Structure formats: C-alpha cells, structure tokens
Amino acid sequence: MSAPSQLAMLSEMARDARDQAGQLLAGERQSERQVASQLESLNRYRLEYAERLQQAMREGIDPASMHNYQQFLASLDTALQRARQALDAQQQRVQQRQQQWQHEQKRLSAFDTLVSRRDVERQRQEERREQRTSDEMAAGRLLRQRAGDAL
Secondary structure (H helix, E strand, O other): HHHHHHHHHHHHHHHHHHHHHHHHHHHHHHHHHHHHHHHHHHHHHHHHHHHHHHHHHHOOOOOHHHHHHHHHHHHHHHHHHHHHHHHHHHHHHHHHHHHHHHHHHHHHHHHHHHHHHHHHHHHHHHHHHHHHHHHHHHHHHHHHHHHHHHH
C-alpha cells in the first residue's frame, strides 16, 4: 500500500472516529436535556405541593394531614437531590464526550494537514516537472534556431 493511500485510509478512519464521537456526544446531550427536564418538573411539583401545604395551613389542617404533607415534601426533596446528582453526573458525561470529540477532531485535522502538505508538495513537483519540460523545449528550439542561423 502506498503512502498516499495509507494516509487517506488513516484520515478516513479519523473522520469516522470523529463522527462516532459526535454521535455519542449528541446522545449524551439529549440525555442531559431529559434529566434537566425531569429536574425542572420535580422542582415545579415540589413548589406546587408546598403551596398546597401553605393553603391548607391557612385554612386549618389536622396534625395527621400536616404530617403527610411534610413526609411527602421530604420524599420530594430526596428525589430532587437525586435528580440534581443525576444531572451533575450527566453533565460530566457530556463534558467527557465533548473532550473525546475534540480529541478526534484534532486528530483528523492533523491528518488533513498531512494530506494537504502532501498535495502541495505533489503540485510543486508537478510544476517543477512542467517547468523543466518547458525549459528543455525552449532550449531545444534555441539550439535549432542557432543551428539554423549558422547555416
């Protein structure tokens, strides 16, 4: 396998790895949005339930109902704490996937730079070849012209 085709293969593999990392990052971001949405819903529900308790206290509430409200609010607080922890963990996963994607993007950029340099060098060599051919043809014409002038 020639060096250019090896480099093209490596570049394609790096592109695939970058794309896969991008897909994984997108999935983690979607999960982050879902977890954040669940946390927001829990927060809203907890606020609504606390308002119900306040309303019930204004209207008068028996001790057993008061205890039930407090127990339920405590369970909501526990659920909120777990949801915040889940969001923190998910945000860390997103950050890790972001770093992985950036790593793969840098790797791809390095291969693309090598391919570009190789192409520039190939073009430069082609231009030199064309210039040599042109110079040789001009020199041949000049020699023929001088030979024709000498006769």
